[in-house]
Ligand code: AMP
């Protein structure tokens with residue numbers, strides 16, 4: 162920001178009071194040319210150092226992107242490192258792919274036996290169950306009781322018999338929480354949980370918190386489909402594109418954002434097509450099959466953990482009941498690309514269109 166940069170220069174000049182410098186100049190103590198050199202050095206240093214920095218990394222099974230405005234390369238590097246370390250830390254706690262994660266330990270041991278777990282994992286599981294209540298079971302982390310049988314890269318899916326055998330395990334009421342000791346117990350056999358619909362949003366919120374703590378005022382953090390921006394893009398809003406679900410080179414909308422989060426859930430993220438039917442990673446807890454009502458759902462709101470959980474939820478709920486839910490929630494808005502590629506906006510956004 163030009164404003165900031167002037168402030169910095171002014172402070173530097175203030176180190177030696179301006180009036181005495183002017184006096185010194187007038188009295189010939191500092192030659193004018195030398196002063197110009199000193200000033201232009203100060204100016205060029207602050208111009209070169211304060212700038213945008215961008216970085217990408219791989220964590221939580223997806224691409225992490227960070228863009229931030231920092232005063233120096235050192236500040237940027239340390240901020241980037243703390244974000245990526247945080248993503249790895251959360252992944253090691255909450256990944257269902259990592260067999261040594263805390264979540265895997267719960268999945269391996271919680272059937273009919275209480276497992277005392279990490280408080281942070283416990284609290285995100287509790288939050289996930291709150292979203293199950295809010296969405297009447299559309300958001301359900303026990304989807305994984307069948308979800309783990311899909312392999313989208315290999316084009317593998319469970320047959321009807323396997324779904325029939327396990328469908329009763331999908332029910333968030335099977336997850337019993339003991340707040341006294343962060344205990345988790347599954348009250349049904351074959352229950353598995355997976356936080357893939359909420360953990361990336363949670364991690365993005367944590368990352369933004371870390372950046373704020375380090376004095377960063379303008380940043381964007383993205384983990385897969387979950388993005389949160391800190392501040393604005395220095396004088397203008399950030400502009401976030403919503404991808405065309407059927408053409409990755411095209412966008413269907415651009416959203417101006419400032420100090421907000423946006424999450425998109427789409428049927429094009431992890432999928433395979435078989436005989437004209439798309440099998441993808443968002444599962445209807447009622448059937449154990451992929452949901453085929455809409456193509457993508459984007460949710461905008463203050464917190465990434467909530468936009469993440471809601472984008473997955475509304476994808477399961479479909480246009481009508483999904484929009485009814487979002488229209489009841491203060492501060493949250495939705496943009497849906499429906500099954501016919503039409504754009505649908507929640508009430509708060511319709512006013513703007
Ligand atoms: P997202 O990445 O937010 O679009 O959410 C998709 C992810 O959420 C999937 O990859 C699964 O890990 C998880 N998921 C799928 N179906 C459900 C569901 N019905 N409720 C909660 N999480 C789900």
Ligand code: MG
Pocket residue numbers: 358359424425426468469470471472473474
């Ligand atoms: Mg989500």
